[in-house]
Amino acid sequence: RKEVEQDPGPFNVPEGATVAFNCTYSNSASQSFFWYRQDCRKEPKLLMSVYSSGNEDGRFTAQLNRASQYISLLIRDSKLSDSATYLCVVNLGGGSYIPTFGRGTSLIVHP
Amino acid sequence: SAVISQKPSRDICQRGTSLTIQCQVDSQVTMMFWYRQQPGQSLTLIATANQGSEATYESGFVIDKFPISRPNLTFSTLTVSNMSPEDSSIYLCSVGESSYNEQFFGPGTRLTVL
Numbered sequence: 734r735k736e737v738e739q740d741p742g743p744f745n746v747p748e749g750a751t752v753a754f755n756c757t758y759s760n761s762a763s764q765s766f767f768w769y770r771q772d773c774r775k776e777p778k779l780l781m782s783v784y785s786s787g788n789e790d791g792r793f794t795a796q797l798n799r800a801s802q803y804i805s806l807l808i809r810d811s812k813l814s815d816s817a818t819y820l821c822v823v824n825l826g827g828g829s830y831i832p833t834f835g836r837g838t839s840l841i842v843h844p
Numbered sequence: 845s846a847v848i849s850q851k852p853s854r855d856i857c858q859r860g861t862s863l864t865i866q867c868q869v870d871s872q873v874t875m876m877f878w879y880r881q882q883p884g885q886s887l888t889l890i891a892t893a894n895q896g897s898e899a900t901y902e903s904g905f906v907i908d909k910f911p912i913s914r915p916n917l918t919f920s921t922l923t924v925s926n927m928s929p930e931d932s933s934i935y936l937c938s939v940g941e942s943s944y945n946e947q948f949f950g951p952g953t954r955l956t957v958l
Contacts, residue, residue: 776936776950777887782946822947836886
């Protein structure tokens with residue numbers, strides 16, 4: 734089993750749709766969780782951190798489910814500019830920095 | 845967030861040669877990392893660049909193939925030695941403040957080995 738797994742997609746949705754991605758992780762000791770966005774031929778950029786209580790930033794909501802070992806990203810009212818690859822990152826933290834990236838989920842928002 | 849630059853942005857190299865990639869940050873940072881991203885794949889951590897000491901390599905990566913320097917808190921280099929076509933990839937440096945914090949990435953170096 735891979736340490737961090739994501740459905741590669743692509744998720745093909747119309748503008749205005751709501752779309753959700755999940756990311757599962759295998760290590761129950763994992764302590765830090767993030768979502769990054771990567772545009773084609775560009776470097777990854779931090780989208781948001783994922784906190785235990787869940788967090789929201791505008792149209793984006795991230796949640797953590799420790800019992801089932803997954804994090805999720807919900808995008809509401811999708812825009813064309815949301816088209817990108819979304820990477821989840823999990824690391825053990827606690828002095829043992831082992832950041833592990835998922836393969837990414839590709840999102841295509843069409844008119 | 846830190847501003848990170850990498851040089852070169854891209855290069856095409858012959859088999860058997862070496863290339864050194866530079867990563868410059870506009871502020872002092874605690875942790876610097878080097879990643880590789882092969883076409884259609886996710887990022888793989890090569891090593892953590894430690895200031896004033898040898899880098900910490902991840903499984904599958906060795907110092908002879910990927911020597912790393914970090915002379916101070918704002919600069920690091922990664923050398924890809926004795927290159928083969930399998931080394932064709934994007935190489936990214938990133939910085940972070942601690943093992944709990946997010947990372948910020950440089951723009952990447954796109955390497956093609958013929």
